[in-house]
Amino acid sequence: MEGKGKVNGVAAMAACYQGFDPAAYLQYNYTPPRADFERKDSIVPWKLACLHRAFTEGDVRGELLVDIGSGPTLYQVLSGCEVFNKVLLTDFLEVNRQELRGWLEDEGGCNLDWTPYLQHVCELEGRRPSAWTEKAAKLRQVITDIVPVDVHRPQPLALDALPSEGADCLVSCFCLESVSPDLAAFTRALGHIGRLLRTGGHLLLIGALGESYYFGGPGVRIPVVPLNEAQVCASLKESGYTLIRLEVYTLPQDMRVGVDDVSGVFFVKAIKE
Numbered sequence: 001m002e003g004k005g006k007v008n009g010v011a012a013m014a015a016c017y018q019g020f021d022p023a024a025y026l027q028y029n030y031t032p033p034r035a036d037f038e039r040k041d042s043i044v045p046w047k048l049a050c051l052h053r054a055f056t057e058g059d060v061r062g063e064l065l066v067d068i069g070s071g072p073t074l075y076q077v078l079s080g081c082e083v084f085n086k087v088l089l090t091d092f093l094e095v096n097r098q099e100l101r102g103w104l105e106d107e108g109g110c111n112l113d114w115t116p117y118l119q120h121v122c123e124l125e126g127r128r129p130s131a132w133t134e135k136a137a138k139l140r141q142v143i144t145d146i147v148p149v150d151v152h153r154p155q156p157l158a159l160d161a162l163p164s165e166g167a168d169c170l171v172s173c174f175c176l177e178s179v180s181p182d183l184a185a186f187t188r189a190l191g192h193i194g195r196l197l198r199t200g201g202h203l204l205l206i207g208a209l210g211e212s213y214y215f216g217g218p219g220v221r222i223p224v225v226p227l228n229e230a231q232v233c234a235s236l237k238e239s240g241y242t243l244i245r246l247e248v249y250t251l252p253q254d255m256r257v258g259v260d261d262v263s264g265v266f267f268v269k270a271i272k273e
C-alpha cells in the first residue's frame with residue numbers, strides 16, 4: 001500500500017503544479033511587503049542575508065553550484081554566483097524554466113525586475129549598489145543551463161546534467177516541502193538530491209515551517225508538508241547530512257498576506273558526509 005500511496009501522492013502533487021503561474025507567484029512572494037528592502041523585518045532581505053553569509057564565510061568552495069527547484073526566481077544564486085563559476089538552475093515546469101531563460105536572454109521577457117535584489121546583494125558584499133549591472137553580467141556568465149528536475153526520482157536530474165563527481169554545493173528554496181505529499185516523501189527527496197552532491201559538499205536549504213498550503217496562482221491551491229524545526233533536523237540527519245547551522249524567521253502579522261499559511265521560514269547550512 002505504501003508504494004501505491006507513494007505513487008498516487010506524487011502524481012497528485014504533479015497535477016497540482018499544472019496550474020502554477022510564475023507571474024502570480026512572483027507577485028505574491030517577491031514584491032512588498034515580503035520583499036521590502038527598506039524593512040529590517042521583511043522576509044526576502046532575511047533570506048538574502050542568510051545566503052550571503054553562508055556563501056562567504058570561507059568553507060563553501062568549488063566549481064559547480066546547483067539550485068534545485070529554482071522556480072521563476074533568481075535570488076537564491078545572487079551570492080553563490082560570485083563563488084562558483086558554474087551555476088545550474090533547475091525546475092519541474094517548463095513555464096518556470098522559460099521565465100528564467102527570459103531573464104537570462106535579457107530581452108525584457110520576465111515578470112519581475114530583479115534590479116533591487118541585485119543592488120541589495122551588492123550592498124551586502126560591500127559594493128556600490130550601482131555594481132548591480134556587473135553582478136547581473138556575472139550571473140548571466142556563470143549560469144550554464146536551465147534543466148528539468150524531479151526530486152521524487154532517485155536520479156532527480158538527467159544523467160548527463162552533472163559531472164561524475166557531482167555538484168560542489170546545492171541550494172534549494174521552498175521546494176521539497178512544497179512538492180512532497182508527506183514527511184516521508186520530503187525525507188526521501190532530501191536523500192535523492194543528496195546523491196547529486198559530492199561528499200563534503202554543502203547544502204543550503206530554505207523552506208517553510210508550519211505551512212499546509214500556498215497559492216501557486218489565482219485559485220491554484222497547492223498542499224505543503226507542515227514542518228517544524230525538529231522534523232527538518234531529523235530528516236537532514238536521516239539523509240546523510242551534518243547540520244552546520246539552522247536559522248529561523250518567524251513571520252510578523254503583516255507578512256501574512258493570504259497567499260499561504262506559512263508561520264516561519266528556516267535556513268539550513270549542512271554538509272554531506
Ligand SMILES: C[S@@+](CC[C@H](N)C(=O)[O-])C[C@H]1O[C@@H](n2cnc3c(N)ncnc32)[C@H](O)[C@@H]1O
Nearest residue numbers: 069070071092093149150151173174175178179
Ligand atoms: C514554492 S516553488 C519554489 C520556487 C523558488 N525556489 C523560490 O524560492 O521561491 C516550488 C517549485 O518546485 C517545483 N516543483 C514542483 N514539483 C517538483 C518536483 N517533483 N521536483 C522538483 N521541483 C518541483 C515547482 O515547479 C516550483 O518551481
Ligand SMILES: O=[N+]([O-])c1ccc2c(c1)CN[C@@H](CO)C2
Nearest residue numbers: 029034043044174178214260262
Ligand atoms: O516570504 N517569502 O519570501 C516566501 C517566498 C516563497 C514562498 C513562501 C514565502 C511561502 N510559501 C512557499 C511555498 O510553499 C513559497
